[in-house]
Amino acid sequence: MKIVSWNVNGFRALMSRSLLEAFAALDADVYCLQETKLQQGQGGVDLPGYRHYWAYADRPGYSGTAVLTLPEPDGVYTGLGHEVFDGEGRVITVDYGRFYLVNAYAPNVAPDLSRLDVRSEWDSALLAFLTALDAEKPVILCGDLNAAYNDADLAGQGQGMHVPGYTQQERSGLAALLNAGFIDAYRHFHPDGRAGDFAFRKGIRAMGMDYFLVSARFADHLADCRVHNRVKGSDHWPMELVVRE
Numbered sequence: 001m002k003i004v005s006w007n008v009n010g011f012r013a014l015m016s017r018s019l020l021e022a023f024a025a026l027d028a029d030v031y032c033l034q035e036t037k038l039q040q041g042q043g044g045v046d047l048p049g050y051r052h053y054w055a056y057a058d059r060p061g062y063s064g065t066a067v068l069t070l071p072e073p074d075g076v077y078t079g080l081g082h083e084v085f086d087g088e089g090r091v092i093t094v095d096y097g098r099f100y101l102v103n104a105y106a107p108n109v110a111p112d113l114s115r116l117d118v119r120s121e122w123d124s125a126l127l128a129f130l131t132a133l134d135a136e137k138p139v140i141l142c143g144d145l146n147a148a149y150n151d152a153d154l155a156g157q158g159q160g161m162h163v164p165g166y167t168q169q170e171r172s173g174l175a176a177l178l179n180a181g182f183i184d185a186y187r188h189f190h191p192d193g194r195a196g197d198f199a200f201r202k203g204i205r206a207m208g209m210d211y212f213l214v215s216a217r218f219a220d221h222l223a224d225c226r227v228h229n230r231v232k233g234s235d236h237w238p239m240e241l242v243v244r245e
Contacts, residue, residue: 001029001030001071001096001242001243001245002027002028002029002030002240002241002242002243003028003029003030003032003101003140003142003212003240003241003242003243004026004028004030004031004032004228004238004239004240005032005034005103005142005143005210005212005238005239005240005241006031006032006033006034006234006236006237006238006239007033007034007035007105007143007144007210007234007236008033008034008035008036008233008234008236009035009037009234009235009236010035010036010037011033011036011037011038011064011066012037012038012042014233014234018232018233019045019233020045020046022231022232022233022238023045023047025228025231026228026231026238026240028240029069029070029071030067030068030069030070030071030094030101031050031066031067031068031069032065032066032067032092032101032103032142032143033065033066033067033068033103034064034065034103034104034105034143034144035063035064035105035144036054036063036064036065036066036089037061037062037063037064038054038056038064038066039056039057039060040054040056045068047068049070050068050069050070051068051069051070051072051073052066052067052068053066053067053068053069053076053078053092053094054066054089054092055078055079055089055090055091055092056089057087057088057089057090058087058088059088062088063088063089063090063105064089064105065089065090065091065092065103065104065105065143066092066103067092067094067101067103069094071096073094073095073096074095074096074097075094075095076092076093076094076095077092077093077095078091078092078093079091080125080126080129081125081129082121082125084118084121085107085122085125088107089105090104090105090106090107091103091104091105091129093133098137098138099137099138099139099140099215099218099221099243100133100136100137100138100139100140101139101140101142102129102130102133102139102140102141102142102143103142103143104126104141104142104143104144104145105143105144105146106119106122106126106143106144106145106146106147107119107122107146108146108164108165109146109164109165109167109170110164111164113162113164113167116167116169116170119146119147119169119170119173120169120173122173123169123170123172123173123174123176126173126177127173127176127177127180130177130180130182131180134180134181134182134215138214138215138217138218138221139182139214139215139218140185140212140213140214140215140218140241140243141177141182141211141212141213141214142211142212142213142239142241143210143211144209144210144236145174145209145210145211146165146170146209147165147166147170147171147173147174147209148165148166148170148171148174148209149170149171149174149175149178149184165209177213178213181215181216181217182213182214182215182216183213183214183215183216183219184211184212184213185211185212185213185214185222185225185241186211186212186225186226186227186239188214188219188222188225189222189224189225189226190225190226210236210237210239211239212225212239212241214241221243221244222241222242222243222244223242223243223244224240224241224242225239225240225241225242226239226240227239227240228240
């Protein structure tokens with residue numbers, strides 16, 4: 001199974017440019033999209049055979065996630081069970097029988113770090129949610145986590161606690177997931193790679209914030225994880241994870 005995770009930075013804008021061409025190039029079984037910025041009834045895409053699942057934010061033009069899948073899931077669920085974050089359309093969980101796939105778009109801390117408390121609340125809610133799922137079966141978490149967890153995830157950035165996406169609180173939140181039994185699938189296959197491979201297209205910043213985090217006991221079922229750095233359309237590159245059948 002080929003899973004692609006992509007922050008599309010506005011579904012309708014990308015749809016008007018190159019979404020269908022990108023999907024044809026990526027040729028995935030499952031597309032997990034973040035930052036769709038849609039309200040119900042505002043958008044869609046004609047992909048024959050794919051089932052579409054959407055999580056919408058209450059606030060127009062904000063956040064939002066989607067999963068487009070060829071394999072039929074055993075179940076699909078939205079939210080974390082957290083009133084604030086569930087109103088922002090940030091999480092979709094798909095049950096594929098032998099594992100859960102969680103598509104997430106994490107809140108950012110804002111340039112002035114004024115949302116650090118919000119981010120800490122998210123990290124705690126996400127950790128509790130994922131560990132509960134992982135107690136049932138392996139979990140694959142994908143999406144834009146809006147943070148980096150070590151120096152190799154940054155390029156062209158000042159190091160230190162005042163860099164949004166790299167504060168001690170944000171790194172601690174991601175470290176808690178890794179300490180809870182999850183692995184960074186990209187680094188599993190590319191131990192020395194990260195920020196240079198994840199540089200944002202316009203060069204505004206280069207930070208690895210898009211991830212596949214996978215239950216460690218499921219690592220033997222992974223075949224590859226890579227970045228599609230020639231696919232146009234967004235200021236994020238699509239990421240791909242291949243799961244063995």
